[in-house]
Amino acid sequence: MMFRDPISLLKFEHSVIRVRSGIILRTLECEEGWKLFEELHSFVVGWHARVEDLYVFPLLGEESKPFSNDHMLISKYGDAVLKERRRDWAERYIKILLDHNLNEELKLFKAKEVDPSVMEKIISNMTKYGPYENFTGIRLEDIRGVS
Template sequence: MDVITLLKIEHGILRVRFQIIKELLDQCESKAFLLLEETHNFVVKWHAMIEDKYVFPLYGEKAKPFSHDHLLIEKYGNSVLKERRKDWVERYIKIVLDHNLNEENQLFDHNVNIPLSKILGELENFKDYNKITGLDLTKL
């Protein structure tokens, strides 16, 4: 498996987690916000970092808008969590999911091959990877 394929798998995992968060918002708001915080931390501290550090440099100028999106996602997500605004959660989720879809449709190219081994060292800095994704990257 290469990094682009992994990122697409992570996009799928995020879609599932965000759907659960939306369903939980009306049933158990505190659990929804805990799951949102965990998911937002994954997006910012792992997923976007991997894209910015290892993937986007290979695409040059074409990737700049996506990198800028990461800053928006981080700041808006932090505000959603700080203010605990249910009415902002849906917009945050839409921003992240639209961003991911645009990456897949406009940027990601399977001709760019980044071996998974390139990012394995980063797992030391994000211990919850397996808990959040259900994947053990060391065994892929």
């Protein structure tokens, strides 16, 4: 599996987020579900949204601004969910997150191309984000296209 451009990588990450969200919704009744929720929120805020904000959205122009604003709200809301551990809030967070990602794909990523050279910057940053491989199931070598 190789990702040659940032949009393909971000869409793949959206898929991982969707799958993990489904698992979380089925396991919030136990401690493991909350651990998975925390991992999801950490990935979204610490990696995924950050990459979009730093590397991709600046290349997509003003129409990406509302999506960047969403990231701030998702971050704050997720922190509150973890603090309060309310299932209804967690369910709402996941709905907001999945709707946000779908809207990115339909409205922002659909007809846009991002300079593939941005991938090198993303990959360089990825080496500093330790949980990436465990969260997504893909290795840095897979993204670079190196065996």
